[in-house]
Amino acid sequence: MxxxxxxxxxxxxxxxxxxxxxxxxxxxxxxxxxxxxxxxxxTPGSLNLAPIAIADMDQSQLSNRIVNSFYRPWFLPPEMITADEMDAGL
CATH class of the missing domain: 1.10.287 (Helix Hairpins)
Incomplete structure (x- = not known):
């Protein structure tokens, strides 16, 4: 105590x-x-036209739905890249 x-x-x-x-x-x-x-x-509480890139390896219906789920005004349309471009970007 x-x-x-x-x-x-x-x-x-x-x-x-x-x-x-x-x-x-x-x-x-x-x-x-x-x-x-x-x-x-x-500072804004949300994204505004954030650029994104997606490396879609399998071209499946699920990955297509994921690509289409990024909407304006939060994201720019996703840029589709290959695995080589992904490795170079890192």
Missing amino acids: RHLRNIFNLGIKELRSLLGDKAMLTLIVFSFTVSVYSSATV
């Missing part, structure tokens, strides 16, 4: 020292409010 009391006292001590350090308090408030809010509102 003494260890928990020591941890609690250290936490109180750190909070008191934080209240005395205005620069650190400002940085903490900014980093956890303003920057999180601005990141969430400025």
Whole structure:
């Protein structure tokens, strides 16, 4: 129980020292409010015209359905590539 009391006292001590350090308090408030809010509102939450390439090895009906499932405005029409082009692109 003494260890928990020591941890609690250290936490109180750190909070008191934080209240005395205005620069650190400002940085903490900014980093956890303003920057999180601005990141969430400025960047879009979805893709917009993302380019994709597909290496369709078997030309099956399922792979054709997968290729046709990428719609605008989120994706550009998929570019069909071969296995050699896929290896070169990596």
